[in-house]
Amino acid sequence: MTRIHYLFLAVLTSGLAANSGAADDTRLLVKLPEMMQQHMLSNMRDHLAAINEILAYLNRDELEKAAETAEYRLGMSSLESHGASHMAKFMPEGMRQAGTAMHKAASRFALKAQEGEALPAYRALADITSACVACHSGYRVK
Numbered sequence: 001m002t003r004i005h006y007l008f009l010a011v012l013t014s015g016l017a018a019n020s021g022a023a024d025d026t027r028l029l030v031k032l033p034e035m036m037q038q039h040m041l042s043n044m045r046d047h048l049a050a051i052n053e054i055l056a057y058l059n060r061d062e063l064e065k066a067a068e069t070a071e072y073r074l075g076m077s078s079l080e081s082h083g084a085s086h087m088a089k090f091m092p093e094g095m096r097q098a099g100t101a102m103h104k105a106a107s108r109f110a111l112k113a114q115e116g117e118a119l120p121a122y123r124a125l126a127d128i129t130s131a132c133v134a135c136h137s138g139y140r141v142k
Contacts, residue, residue: 027140032090037141043082047102047132050074054125058113063121067113074106074128095139102131 032040050073057066071077079085084103088096105127113121 025140027136027138028092028094030090030092030095030139030141032141036087036090039083040087040141043087046082047074051125051129051132054109058118058121058125061118063113063116063118066121067110070106070113070128071110074103075110076103076107078106079103092139095135098131098135098138102128102135105131 050069053069053073054066057063057069084099088099091099105124109121109124109128112124115121
């Protein structure tokens with residue numbers, strides 16, 4: 001595992017540890033109809049799987065495949081397939097902004113990865129995960 005991978009895992013686990021206690025969970029509760037909640041959680045699981053796939057492609061120096069995954073699973077091109085316009089009306093403004101920031105960051109990552117240099121692509125990937133961490137640190141769904 002590269003240093004970048006360890007850093008990525010450290011950021012993810014630190015966010016999980018900070019929000020592990022339900023009693024002291026200060027994140028804003030976003031109440032959704034059950035079907036919408038399941039849809040949102042399914043989308044987020046796919047986002048996490050896409051990030052994992054991107055990391056695997058980067059590890060194999062397959063930047064073009066990483067770019068394609070980022071754009072079509074996370075980027076602006078993914079909005080329709082995720083039902084983003086339908087989901088947005090259920091989200092508070094800050095949550096919408098964090099989601100939009102993540103999708104835009106994924107599209108920027110795709111462009112950076114297509115340039116063929118791994119280090120700038122890894123740096124751009126951090127903008128995607130930062131948006132995820134910001135949203136998950138501020139909001140929870142029920």
